Amino acid sequence: MRVLLELVISSIEIAGLEAFRKYVDEAQRMVLDLGDVDFAALALKLRENYHRVIILTWNKKDYDQKRLGRNEIVGSRLQKL
Numbered sequence: 001m002r003v004l005l006e007l008v009i010s011s012i013e014i015a016g017l018e019a020f021r022k023y024v025d026e027a028q029r030m031v032l033d034l035g036d037v038d039f040a041a042l043a044l045k046l047r048e049n050y051h052r053v054i055i056l057t058w059n060k061k062d063y064d065q066k067r068l069g070r071n072e073i074v075g076s077r078l079q080k081l
Helices: 002-010 017-021 024-028 034-046 065-070
Strands: 053-057 073-077
Touching (some): 034 053
Parallel strands (some): 053 073
């Protein structure tokens, strides 16, 4: 478990506000809950470097799945413990 955690932590990138600000308008069209705009904008930013991006969320219905899919972004539901 520790090795897995170290692998995840070692691949973390810090994205400043300016890095994904240009995606906010597009992200607003991808979400139904405006509280999720930052997550969608960051996913769009990450698409610059990755073929597919996954947003882990408690509530998939807060996102427009069709718009996410057009951008190779997948919304996946977290399981509640």
